[in-house]
Amino acid sequence: MAKAGFIHCPSASEPDTAKCFFCLLELVGWEPNDDPWEEHTKRRTCDFLALPKHFDDLTMEEYYMLELTRLKTFIREVGNRTINAFEEEVAATRQRLVNYFGSGASLPAPPPVEDEPAGQEPGGSASGPKEPTTSEL
Ligand SMILES: [Zn+2]
Structure with a gap:
């Protein structure tokens, strides 16, 4: 299991959960004859398994590039989970509001999302820090 990148991460409901330390693929329901490498490769392209x-035998530079890829994968996964949880909460909140106030047809449409303000304030924060975009991750 470890040679195929898996770490045992049991839970009360899924005692055989294994997660790839690199691509964060989680698999449960292992059968005695399952080949961890095969189960991993057929479900996800993983840079750890694709090591040449x-x-x-990795050089320090190769190791750091691999670690960089692993961290990008981790941040993307955590970010996506956070975004999905937020979107689910928004939908649930909207539904509660619709249920509370009656028909959704009477609710106004949400205001359009505006980009940057048209004018910069004098001495504004044009050179200040900016939010990273997902393409930079
Ligand atoms: Zn993996």
């Missing part, structure tokens, strides 16, 4: 050489 043994992990112990």
Whole structure:
């Protein structure tokens, strides 16, 4: 299991959960004859499994590039989970408001999302920090 990147992450409901340390693929319901490498590769392209050489033979530069990819994957996964949880909460809140106030047809449409303000304030924060975009991750 470990050679295929998996770490045992049991829970009360799924005692055989295994997660790839690199691409965060989670698999449950393992059968005795399952090949972890095969189960991993057929479900997701994983840079750890695609290494052209043994992990112990990586140069320091190759290791750092691999670690960079692993961190990008981790941040993307956590960000997507956070976004999805937020969107689910927004939908549930909207539904509660519709239920509370009656028909959704009488609710006004949400205001359009505006981009940057048209004019900059004098001495504004044009050179200040900016939010990272997902394409930078
Ligand atoms: Zn993986």
